[in-house]
Amino acid sequence: MGEVRGGTPAAAGEADAGAVVVRVERAGHVAVLVVDNPPVNALGIAVRRALRDALLGLDGDVTVSAIGLAAAGRTSASAPILPSSTSRRNRRRCAS
Secondary structure (H helix, E strand, O other), rough: EEEEEOOOOOOOOOOOOOOOEEEEEEEEEEEEEOOOOOOOOOOOOHHHHHHHHHHHHHHOOOOOEEEEEEEEEOOOEEEEEEEOOHHHHHHHHHOO
């Protein structure tokens, strides 16, 4: 349905600038945010920004009653995504 591109990569191994790292798929009233950041779908800065942008894009959409999160491919990795669990430097980078 929609694609959200990552911003400028913050570190080696993150999505290329402008690469689609999150896509929004719709099934009825459910929106699924699919992280597509090979090889392991790591939740780096570019992916977090794309997730934020996708969520903001869905905000206020009265046709969406649930939002899911999935990973493309066979693997996924995780990273802290709440501001309270990230460094001050990363919080500033995510906000820009």
